[in-house]
Amino acid sequence: MALHSGGRADEAMKVLKEALERHPNDRDVLSALVSFNRATGDAKAALGYAERLAIITPEDRNLGALIGEIKRQLDKPN
Template identity: 50%
Template sequence: MMSDANCRPVASCDAIDRPIAVHPRHPRERSRQARTAEAEAEYRAALRLDASFAAAAINLSDLYRQFGRDGDGEQSLREALSASAENASLHQALGLTLVRLKRNDAALDELRQAASLDPGQARYAYVYAVALHSSGRRDDALAVLRNGLQLHPNNREMLSAALALSREKGDSVSALEYAERLSRLMPGNREIEALIQQIKR
């Protein structure tokens, strides 16, 4: 149908807000493809010099992710791991890649290894706990969070997750403890204060 004078004869003016598809032959798209190919070549060259170069393998896998090539990303990470099996960041990146590939059991194993190899990285424990919960293993997720909070007692992500899972489980005692710890880290936060009062009822 015809829309107002500022629109072309399209089904809806909403279509104007949609991203414009760029033809592969468009100069801007050719430039983007060239930059991508150049970056891929640079990462691969770095990995040929040092197969255990974790940053290059992770960046390469992330580049592949942007183009829906997680299978290639998995391969690059596994090749790097074959040269550096104890690198936690590689296990973490591979775990996230496997999550996107919907291979959850394998993903959990990689995320577990990342958290185990580098307990100093609070994020690894948090991501592993979230993945466990997503797989229906709430109690295991809570155990990971409790262990992580022993090393990182003021980590807000883990405290928030432990609070949410404790409430989900119906453990109001633990939920209140985590909420009060968050309140001490975030004094004056009205949402947390209201939540504490709600838990106490």
């Protein structure tokens, strides 16, 4: 069963957001939120989490590329 089907998506997002409130600079939680939001089609939220992650991991060049990819996704007309 896919995690992002039905109520599981809401439950997973709630758990991740609660974890982020307790640990605002947790790389794993932020990474999970980026991935999960991209998978569920919320590129705007994914970008916000990716940008937060970039602040605490400025040495991650792959993250810069990911942010660029998400921005291009947001700029595409629907």
